[in-house]
Amino acid sequence: MAPLLIATLTLAGCGGRFSDSGWNPLGWFGSGQGPTTLEPRDGYANANTDARPGIPAITGARWEVLNEGRLLVVTGIGPTKGYYNADLIGQSPSPTGRLSPDPDGVLRLRFVAWPPLSDSEFARLPARPETDTISVALTLSSNVLAGITQVEITGATNTVTIRK
Known part of the structure; x- marks a missing residue:
């Protein structure tokens, strides 16, 4: 019982006015000052x-059913061949790699891709x-x-909406 009481009192000393003390184990391996927010360094607008x-x-x-969710499959086409590096990205500010709907329950995405280089053979072929299709x-x-x-998925000239 005594070791448990000693450990409890020791850990209780980690907070309060003793939190900056050298006896605080949370400060032993560095300043103990981590980031104060999860917001990206440049802000959500630039993220x-x-x-x-x-x-x-x-x-x-279209939707395709998965075991633990759904797969959203979107197709598009460009005026020429050679579009590459296509992706669906969120329009709302959010941490990198996370998608979240707007307060109205609509997930707004952009369907983006790099067009072929203007001097390439693909740029001349319709x-x-x-x-x-992409x-x-x-x-x-x-x-x-x-x-x-x-x-709601937005491209350069049109928008497609699909309900859950």
Whole structure:
């Protein structure tokens, strides 16, 4: 019982006016001062900036059921062949790698990709809808889906809305 009482009193000394003391084990391996916020260094406004332009035309969006959520599959097409590095990115400020809906329950995404270089062979070839579609998929867990009523995907010229 005595060792338990001693350990409890020792840990109780870690807070309060003794928190800056050399006896505080939380300060033994550094200053103990971690970040005070989870906000990115440049702020949320700069965290979600992406230089890639929107896909010229979104042609469709669909859900595929997974064990613990759903897979959002979005397809689009550009005027020429050669679009690459396509992705769905959130429009709302949020920590990197996390998606969250707006207060109204709408998850707003941008469908982006790099166009082919203007001097490349691909930039001169028109895209064919049968073979040159651009597809991206985004996994949404059941926890994320709980707060979402619909998903709105925006490209360069159109917007597609899909309900949960």
